[in-house]
Structures are given as C-alpha cells and as structure tokens.
Amino acid sequence: MPKQNKSQNNLSSNPINRARSLADRLEQAPLADALRDFGCKLQCRASGQSLHWPSPIFSRIALDTANSPSWLPTLDRLRSRCGVSIIGPQLRNSQSQSDHLGSGAGRSLDDGLSIHPVFVDEPIRFDALMHAEQIELQFFPSRAQTSRSSSNSDNMALTADAWIPTLPSDLTDIEKMSKRIELLRSASDQPTVVVGGAISAGQVYNDVRFLIDSGVDYISIVSQAAAGGSPPKIWNFQPVDFVIEQALGAIAKSGVPSVSLHICSSIHTAEDAVGLLSAGVDAFSIDTWLIHQQAKTPSSGNSSEDLGSFMGSYARTSTPALNDSVLVATESFLKDFMALRRFYEV
C-alpha cells in the first residue's frame, strides 16, 4: 500500500485494507525492505536541505503535561533507544554537555531529535536555540502564561484555555510572521534547521495556509488534548480524519508540497499509527498511547504514597524514575509498527 499522495487524499475507506497482495510481493527483490527508509524527512525550505528523523514518531508530553519532570528520564531513553523525537524543554539537563558542540554533533543518527518549542506569545530564549536542529512554534498559550502567578515552573499546571489558538501579540501581519520565522531559523547554527508550527485543530484549512505562507517547513496539528486535559467548552477539536483531509488539501493548494504534516491524535494500536501514515501524515504523536501505558503500570502513582508510613504525609522531592514498563511496551509497539509498515508498504 503506497503512501497516499497528498493531493489525492481519500479517507472514505480504511487505508490499511489496501495492501498489495502477497503474490505481488514475491516479485519484490530480496532485502528490499532493508534498503527502505522508515524514518521521516523534513525539508528546510530556506536551504533545501533535509533533516532526517529515524522514526516518524514524536512526543509532546513534556510540553503538555503538568507533571512533565516525571517523564524526563523515560522520554530521554525513548529518544535514544527508540528514535522518538521529543518536543519540549525536557532535555535541558541531559543536553547541557552536548550544548558546547551543538545538538547535532552530540546526537547519533539513530537518536530522535530534541525539538525546541517557541511559544508565539512569549519572549524568545535565543540561547536555547543556538544549536537547535528543529524549532516548533506553538500557536496556543503556554503553561507559563496560564499560570504566571506561580514562580516555580515545575508546579505549573495546564488550564483548559491552553488549547485555544493564539497569535503573537506583537505581530500584525503574515509578512512580519515570516520575518519572525526567518529570525528563529537564523538563530541556530545548524544548516538544516527546520521550523514548524503547531496549531490546535480548529479552522485547519485557513490556519495551515497561514502557516505555509509564513514560511514554516512543517505543520503539526493537535487534534486531541492527549496529555493536557480537556479543552474548554468554547473550543472543539475537529475530528482527525477531517483534520488530515483539510490540512493535506491546504498543503496541496499552497503549491509547496515539501511541507510535512504531523498529527497529534489518539493512538491505541500500531494499526492506528499505520493508518495515519497511509492517510498522508508524515509523523504522529504517541502521547495517548504512552499515557495509557503509564496508567496500566502499577507503580505509576505517586511513589511517596506507596510507603504508607507516617513519612508519606511529608512533602518530599524525589528524583524522577525511569519507567521501564513504558519503555518495554514502547519498544514492542515500535516492533509491531515497523512490521505493519513493511507489510503494508507505508
């Protein structure tokens, strides 16, 4: 089942059921799969160069959850062992050593990327972008904005309006937005730095066109608040099928086919993931799946309560632990996912 052309999007039938017959596959050269690239490529529109992801999977849990520090070790391991790209400030500590060399120099080709988020209505931290390989503009309010009364960033909690779209308050038109993107691009010393925009799924067609006109290299659409709770009553995410159709249509009509589409939606099985790729999505988020796995883990609760002693009532600071069961489950998920990709040739 070849990946669907972005200009010929058709979601009426289940794309997973359109695999080539086994007889056809016998014609295929031996080890053809071994030569295939199962990663994801993003193209920098400014330089024309490509940035390679080892796998088309990303996570924005560290950005969206209030308890993101507890996820840090697990996410770091997911990035290095499973090639999952991570959006968020979560890797500041582990990257401090490689900052001297640049994140590109300190990263193996099999490692997922660390994607630097930039909230459009917040001040830009240029020092964090100096060696960034990938930057993602977040077109909705940040946790910092929704809980600015709190001085401790670790205690920030998402509020419902975190998913309502926002624009930079200091910009007035698309031309200025494109200049802002050019600024972010130039702040990094990496030649293949790609800049994307993350929007919440509302007026998808118009928003995607706006972003493409602004000069982004890829578009990430959040169609489900996977980790950050429910959106407010005045805001409704569009269904993922509709979102993909609208976004691909907008990309096709924009005349810039190199723009990639990333989706953050509900993933429960490897089939769901393959279905997204075959529908024309370039990368997807596994946040809902990760959270589901963590919920299944017996020790996923607060460890200080497990002691059951009088000390449990004292507030203590504990080092976030690596969640092995989530890691093992993710590796198993990836194995299934890769097998399905080979089978369906997505």
Place this chain on the structure above:
Amino acid sequence: MARVIELQISDEVHPARLQHVIQNALSNPATLERLTIQTTQEEPDALYAILQAGQGKDHLGVGLKNLLKVETMGSIGDYGFAGTSDCECVVQGNVGDYFGHSQISGTLLVMGSAGHGFAAMAQGGLSIVLGDSTDRPGASLRGAAVLVRGSAGAQAGYRMRSGILVIGGDAGPELGAQFQGGRIYIRGQAESLTSDIEECRLREPDRLILSLLLMKAGLKASAIKEFRVYRSPSEL
C-alpha cells in the same frame, strides 16, 4: 584587562550568529583579523566589541550575552539585538522593527529612531531610543523598562503585562490598548486613550523611578513633574 574586538562582519557570517563569532574569536583569537587588547585594572574580563560593518542588516547581534559594550556604527535592520543579556549595546543610527525583542537584561541605546514594536516582549533591562518610535513600542512588555525620548506611534504599551514605558514626547492613538499591568509615563499628549488604562497621581516612587531612568539615559530630570502616570484600572 578589557578586551576590545573590532568585528568586521562579512557576507558569509549571518548577523544573528554574532555570538558564535565572538565565542569562536575568544577561543581562537587568530581567526580575527584585528584583535586589540587594552589594559584596564577595573574590569579584567570585560569585552568591548565594535561592529564596523552590518549596517542595515536584520537580526544583528541576536542573543548576545556577557559583553561589556557592543557598538554599531550606522543604522541596523529588524530584530537588532533581540534577546540580549548582560550587554550594553549602542546603535549609532536608526533601528528597524522589533529592536530589543525579548531582551533579558542589560542596556540598549538607540541614538536615532526606532521602528515597529520597539523592545516588544522585553523581560528585563533598559531599552532607550533617543529619537521617535513608530507604533507599538513596549508591546507585550514583560518587566523591562523602555524609554522613548521622542514621540511614540499608535498603541504604545500594547498588551503590556509588567514593566515601565516612558514616553518623553507625544503618543499616537490607543495608548495602552489591552494593557494588563505595569506603568506608562508620558510627558506629552496622547491622541487617544483606551479604557484599559487610567491616569493616577504621580507619587514619590514614580518620581524616583523616572529620575533613575532618565539619569541612566543621560537625560535631564528637571521635567519629571510634567509626566503623567497610567496604570491598569484594576490596580488602582
């Protein structure tokens, strides 16, 4: 021993990567065409960079940090010295849009005039323009102090959250649109005010703040009494 670097920005070097250039120059001085070292007892590790080129360029000096003084000879383009920290930057000319955007600390001084969104989203430090500023100076300010010695354009202090905006001349329409917090001091007249700000009495702390800012900007503080203060109605 204060080190003075005269940087010639060639076309190959992107102006936004000045910090990289300076870091490389410090680690490998032989790469610099001209590296002058002057000795002073007071500031042994200070670095004074003079940019002899870069006129009219966008993104000049983005993210600079820990420099004693950076001086550009001529006007510069958009997003000049955005996100700087612990730097004193002087522009001997005009600046484009969003000069000093997201500034963290230090002092920025523009001898000429500034474009749209002067010092927008600045979190700390002081930004001064001795000439005029077009629309939205101090937009979405997050705690910095901004001083426009001349007149400001429309929507000065747009969506300010905290910080101080001082306007030495007149202001355009919709002063303080969607204002959320901080202070606006204005000496001249505003074309129109929004309901998001209300005038209040100039008190002693305000006079102190003003005199300090004017002094830092090298201006006479004799006209402090002529300033008026605006705050958010919710703060009154």
